[in-house]
Every structure is written in structure tokens, then in C-alpha cells.
Amino acid sequence: MPDLLFELFSEEIPARMQKQASEDLKRLVTNALVEAGVTYEGAQAYATPRRLALHVVGLPARQPDTREERKGPRVGSPEGAIQGFLKSAGLASLAEAKIETDPKKGEFYVAVIEKPGRPTLDLLAEILPATIRAFPWPKSMRWGAASTSSASLRWVRPLRAILATFGAETEEPEIVPFEVDGLAAGNITYGHRFLAPAEIRVKRFEDYAAKLEAAKVVLDPARRKEIIRQDARNLAFAQGLEVVEDEGLLEEVAGLVEWPVVLMGRFEDAFLDVPGEVIRATIRANQKCFVLRGPDGRLANRFLLVSNIEARDGGATIIAGNERVIRARLSDAKFFWETDKKVWREDREFARLERFRNVTFHEKLGSQCDRIERIRALAKELCAVTGADPKKVNDAVTICKLDLQTEVVGEFPEVQGLMGRIYAGQIGLDPSVAAACEEHYKPVGPGDSVPKDPVSVTVALADKLDTLVGFWAIDEKPTGSKDPYALRRAALGVIRLVVENEVGLPILPIVTFAIFQPLAINLSKEFGTINAFEHLSAALRDSAIDAKARHELYVQILGPSSQKVVDEISSATDQKSADLLSFFHDRLKVMLRDQGARHDLVDAVLGNGEANDDLLLVVQRVNALGRFLETEDGKSLLAGFKRAANILRAEEKKDGEGAFEAAAEPAFCREPSEKALLEALSKAGEAAGIALGKADFEAAMRAMAALRGPVDAFFEAVLVNAEDPAIRRNRLALLATLRRVTRQVADFSRIAG
């Protein structure tokens, strides 16, 4: 069966786009074929810096024939209907139509439309140019004389040649006949830009790949990667070194060369004073070279570059050139490093923090300086629950963003945090304080580790809460796929910090406090004098987070005329806080679901009627509930609960919502099982209440477990809907009590099963 070989030869395609582009090419062409009813055995796409290629194997020579029967009007229908039918079916006269008989409808016309399949070559001559014109490059451009017209072809960089052949192994393949913007498809490609630039005439994929290889082009990116990986390892091994593996860099470098040749260069030992991460960042970001480490794990004074040619001099010139550039880059890095160290050594009072006044964090959220002070206030509040040393936390907040002012971070943003830690360590700051510079950004994503040191935990929480609260306060919440400030990540970070460190932190008061604070400060600017503003700021920092007390304080400071506005802000604060809390709950659900927890259990726990703003407790409850439901008691109690809830729902429809919420009376308990249940409920309710008060969820679950027997016995012995209305009402009241008591733990009605 015939194969298709399709190559789009262009000027250099950005490395980062090649993989997606080759996948898109394969998807677009094969989808269009399938759409046309043409099946194929397999397809494989390739990319190099100068070409996208596609090989589709096992195509039929023709599209399959199709046959369609189209029902027409009844025999003897008006002329208009007949003509319409003929036209739509493409028939010249009624003689070409069949007549069929239906027992109900009588006789009517049927057109049989037979479409012979078209040659696949013709289809390709439509599909391939359409694919080129509609290609989804992330960024595309126009070029050359043709670009005088805005309708000219767009491609990622100028498209120089199109190769498209179609044919079976045994025959001379045909060129797919089409043209795009004056560029006709042919059977010609070109080899390596420098090593073998001549034209290559190609038949099919097999000779294409082989001829390219001979012309110093490795077509398959996966193979180029392997060649680089292996050659790099071998070169390193020969020197007793090890490559610092870097998959992202490998991928990129493989997209920059058609004929990879790995070479080793060196740099002066003196540069090794600079932290390894900085050397690596410099060499990686600017030069796209790999670094190496010695047997002791320390960075070696070597690097690996991947060149695109087999040089006439064996690569000596290329190595020398790269060494010069790397020397210059490392000189810069070393200079930055020394400058930064000097600044940290000399400005021990951190007077340079003042510079953050001129750095805007967000137009509506003030400067970086304002932000640091907000983090400070929050972190101070948090020390009580994290158990961190407030002095260390305060110091950590002071320096945690300071590395943003360093030369090294200015040059290599990816070492932000790490540099703060290194510089802080250099001047002998407490290791916890230094570590917080790096760790307060963590966890950066779901795969990142969570800090354990209480100082880091505290600053990390304050940093993330400030971000969330700030953007909530100004209504910049994530919507759909848009989350420009990475607020989902921040919320997940908060959750993981409290859960993994078992920090019991009711976030509602702290969030309310933090949302209220900037609003109130704005308010004071409007109402008060500077004096009042300062007074207020101090009060905000020092006051406990009792909403009422704070409210009174504001009115007192700002004067009675502010009463109404303070009220408004208070209620806006409450609404925003509640909204932010539900955002946390959503993130928590996503996280637990990703960890394999049942999200119905999360819903059940969140349905317990409380604020659930202590996320650690929520998680513990979910876990305890999950374990309980694994037990026989749990399963059986759930079944009993469901039965009770169903009955209640049916009866409440008759008697009205809340009809059975009055306490059940022992006087109306006719059967022993009713009395037993009443007692059990009262005991379990009390025990669960006490246990929950101590956040002892296992004990709360045990209290629930004690209900299983009495509930089962109750349903065994009695008919809830007794004839005597008083008895019926009392039994239903028992069930409503069961619903209330269990709800302290979780809303069982939300549990599946």
C-alpha cells in the first residue's frame, strides 16, 4: 500500500516549538484523511531546526466508494417538489430515480447517489495545502515580496521548500500536485546547512531518512537527544566526571542542531568560588551548555557544548570561542556575586529595604515595601499557631525579599530565594532565618516539597495568605483558565503547609483581618488626618482580631461620621472572606481528589454546618470518616442513616420541612428499641460533641459507631409510620435526631453508596 512522505523545509524553527509542531502536523493530516474516509496503518512525525516531516504508512490508493439512498417525494407530487428533489440529489430526470413502495405512504421516489472514491493523491493535494495554510503556530510571520499582500502565507519563519511524495514501495512515487503561495510541492530537500547543503532528490521515507543521514541530518529528535546524552556521558566519564543531567536543556539543545557534536571546554578554577547554582544558571541560560560534577559532587571546571558541525579543525576553534564567552559570562557572574556579598556585608541594618518603596507590587496593592510590612503583621499573628520564634520570623520577613535587589537575581531570576539564603548565610544570620529566604516561596507546585522549619512555615504562610487576601480584596480572582497571579497555587500551598506541618490555623479570622486592614487604611486616608492614619495602622497591627472590638476602634478613631462606611466595609470584608474560604475548600477538594480521597467525603465533612476554616481539621475529619466507613459499623450506620433520611424526606413532604425537629419524648416510646435509640442518641451526641471539641475525630467516630446497634434494632422492631400520629411523630423525631447527631461529624446524606 502507498505511503505519504511530507516535508516542510524552512528557516530555523524555534526549538521550543518543534515538538508541538510535529504533533500538530501529524494530527491535522491524519484527521483530515480519516474525515475523508481514508484509513492508514501508521503515522510518524519528525522535526529538526529546519524541517517538519511526516510519514504516513499504509494508505489506500483510492478513497472508498460511497452509496447513499435519499428518500424523495411521493409519486405524483407537485412539480415543484419533484424538481427540488432532482436538484438536491443531483439527478437529471426522474428516470434516474427508483420508485419504492411503503404500505403507509404508498409509492415514492428514491435517489441512489453513488460516489466513487477519489484517488488519495487528489485528496492529499487538497489536504496538504490546507494544513499548511491553517497551521497552528503559536506565533507566525510574513516575509518576502509576497508579504505586500496581507493574505500571503504565514509560517513560523520563511518556508523554503515543500516535499510531498505518494506511492507504493514497488513503484516510482508521485509528487502530490499542489502549490502554496507560489511554492510548488516537489521531491527535493536539502541536507545540513553547512556540511551538505546540496539538493537531495527523494522517493520515499526510507531513502529520505537515509539520504538525510548521509547529508549530516539526524531527522529523529529522540535520536538526536540520545546521541547528545550518550556522547556527553562518555566525554564526562573519560575525565572522571559526571554530567549534571538537565532534561529541559537536552530537549532544547536537540532542537538547535541537525548534526549534534558534543565538545568539552573548561573554565578557570577561580570561578568555582561562585555558588554552583549560579554557575549552572549562567552557563545554561546564556550558553545552553551542560555543567559537570566531580566524584565529590562539586561542580567541575568543565562544560559541555553541543555544536552543529563536524569542524575541520576537530572543534578546537569552537571550543576556544565558547570558552571565551563562558569566561566573560562567569566574570560577570563573579562580579555580581562579589558586589552582592559586599552589599550584604556592609548594609547590616538593611537600609536598602527602603528601595522597595519604589517597586510596585501591584498598582492597587502598593509597593513591595507595603507588602513586606503586611507579611510582617500576618507572620506575627501566625507565630502563635506555628510555634515559631517571633524574633526569627521578624528577621526572616525583613530579608526574605531582599535578594530581589541583588545583581545575581537580577540576571538570573531562577535563583531567586536560593541567593537570599546564601547571602544571609554568608553574613552569619541564623540558619532558620537564612533558609526562610528560599523556603518561604515553597511549595511552588504540587510536586514541590513543603518546608518544615517553623520560621519558614510561618513566613511561607504569611506570604501566600497576603497574596490571596490582597487579590481577593481588589476582586482579582482567578477565572476559568486565567490565573495570572497564580492564586490557585498559593491556596494549595497554604493547604499543604498547614496539613503537612499539622498547623491548626483557623484561617477565617486571619483572612478577615487581612482583608479588612487595607480597606480600613484607605478609609482612614479618606476620613482621618495623617495622625489618625498612623494611629489606625498601629491599632491594626496590635489589636487582637476580634471583629467587634476592631469595628469600635475604627469608629472611635475616625469619628462618628465614619460609622456607615465602616459598616459597609465590614460587611464587604465578611463577604470576601467567606468567598476566599470557599476557594480554599475548592482547592482542598481538588487536592484530596488528586490524592485519591473520595470527594463525596470532603463534601460530607464540609456539610457539617460549621465554618470549616481550619483546613487541617477538615482533612483529619475526612480521613477519620473514610476509615470509619471502611468498618462494618460505619457501613451499617450509613445504611441506617440513608434509610432514616429517605423516610424523613418522604414524610417531611407531607408534614412540612422541619416538622420533626422537636425533641423525641420518652413518653411516646412504645417499644424498648425506641427508648434504647433515644438514649443512644443522647449519649452519642454528647460524646461526639466532647470528642469534636478536642478535635479527636477517632473518638467522635467511635461515638457514631455506638449508634449502629440501636439504629439497626430500631428499624428491625418498629414501623416508623405508625397509625397513631403521636407515635409516628415521635419516631420521626428520633430519626431527625439521628440526622442532627451524625451531622456534627459529617453530612451523611452527601456520602455516596
Place this chain on the structure above:
Amino acid sequence: MTALTHGPDALRPDRSFQGLILTLQRFWAEKGCVILQPYDMEVGAGTFHPATTLRALGPRPWNAAYVQPSRRPKDGRYGENPNRFQHYYQFQVILKPSPPNLQELYLESLYAIGIDPAVHDLRFVEDDWESPTLGAWGLGWECWCDGMEVSQFTYFQQVAGQECAPVAGELTYGLERLAMYLQGVDNGFELNFNGLEGDAKVTYGDVFRQAEEEYSRHNFEYANTEKLFRNFAEAEAECRALLAAGERGEGERHRQVLPAYDQCIKASHAFNLLDARGVISVTERQSYILRVRELAKACGAAWVKTEAGGAA
């Protein structure tokens, strides 16, 4: 002046800075470019020369090459950094429409200055170019020679807010860096400028070190910021006034674009100096850039109403 006794070697591109410039000029002249002289104003890059910014617009073919002294006040290092100067040279080539063999022409020009692709690793690495102040962007690459960026290669898509139709190809050679590579020196000030040796040798440092020192002081310490703020505002107003004065209405040619564009260049340089002096806050910065861009766009819109801009 006595005649210098030197062989033709002194003007080899790998022997002297001026030899490099002369070789590039000759190369592009032979390819049919108009060899222009630098624009006589302070600009941040060769792109600002009206021979690029304005001539890139409109349908008329245009092939030009020139050296442009460029000033980036913030890059001053008091003559202490061997790689970074507040005044440096760019060699600029603009070809409209971009010819189909532009990459080959570029590589040929490298060969002409002594970079042989048989021993050097030459690469086109993605680098999308954008000039926020000029309202311009294009796609292209930074061109690497053995890991060093030696040129910028751009297919202009939009300049001064106008779509390029047809697209022009722009090449920018960083002359100092290229010369350092060719001459094998690590310190820009040690570049041989005239290709002579011994007492007759003139280095890049001989010509420019004092200027780097003085201008760094000027850019960071002495430049009169009040005057610069005023200059900015005046240039902005003058640009708009000239554009208004040259406008002749629907279907008529515009008569004051080049003088107006000079004012846009002035505003841009005043802004660069103010920025170096550190008197523009982060938020203001954005708005100044925007103001220059608005001027550039207004000039671009007027240019296409001139003869050279292709108006009927």
C-alpha cells in the same frame, strides 16, 4: 600628516575595527545596498535611524546599510567594564522586501569578515524582537558564532504601529563584540582600531575610554534632570505640532514627517537619560515608553502619506 607605511593587512577585518566596518560596507555595497552614514542624532540603536524606522514602511523597495553609533546611557560603566559601554557601534542592514536568500547573504557576510563555517559553529537561535518605544516587532533570531551572539536577524512585521507590507529583513551586527572575537581580545578597550602596530597603533580605548568615563558621570550624576524633563515635554509637543502642521488632509501628502520624527528621537533619548539618572519610577517608566511609542506611531502613520512612504 605623513603617509602611513603599512600593508593592506591593516585593513583586514580581523586586524582593525575600521577594517571590519570597511569590509562590511564593501560587502553590502556589492550586494546593491545604499551605504549611508550614521544618523546625526543620539539614538539607542541602529533601528532608530529613519533609514530603518521610516523606510521599512510602505511598498517601495529599499536596501541600505550603515554604521550607527548608539547610546544607551544606562549601560555606562565608567570605562571599568571591558564589555559594556554607554556608546557603541551597530552595523545595520535593511532589505525590503526581505530577499529569499537573506540567511545565505548574512552567512556570506560573515565569511567576508573571516568567519568560516567550516570551523565555526553558526546558529540561528530564536529571538523575537520587540521595541516598545518604536511600536515595532518582528520574528527572527540572534545569530550565534561559537556560542556568542554576534548579530540580530529580524523579519519586521510591524514598525511604528504600521504593518510592514512588504516585510523588510533587518540585520544588526554588534561591531565591538564581533571585532573582539575576530581580533581575539577579551577587553573591548584593547581592540586595535586602525590596524597598525607599535607607536602607530590606536586602540578603541585610546578613542573612547575618556568618553566612557565622562559620559558615565554625565548619565548617572550630572545630567540636568529638570532640563531633561523639559526637553522630553518640548520634544513631544514639537513632534505633535509638526505632524499637525504637515497634515494636508484626505488624499494629500504629508509634508513634515522627518522633522517630526527627529523630535520623537529626542524624546526617546531624554527618556533614556532620565531613566539612567534613576528619576523615573517603575510605574512612570511604562507611561513614558508609551508616550514615545505614540509619537513613533503618529510618525509612522504620517510617513505612509509621503512619497517615500509610497503614497500616490
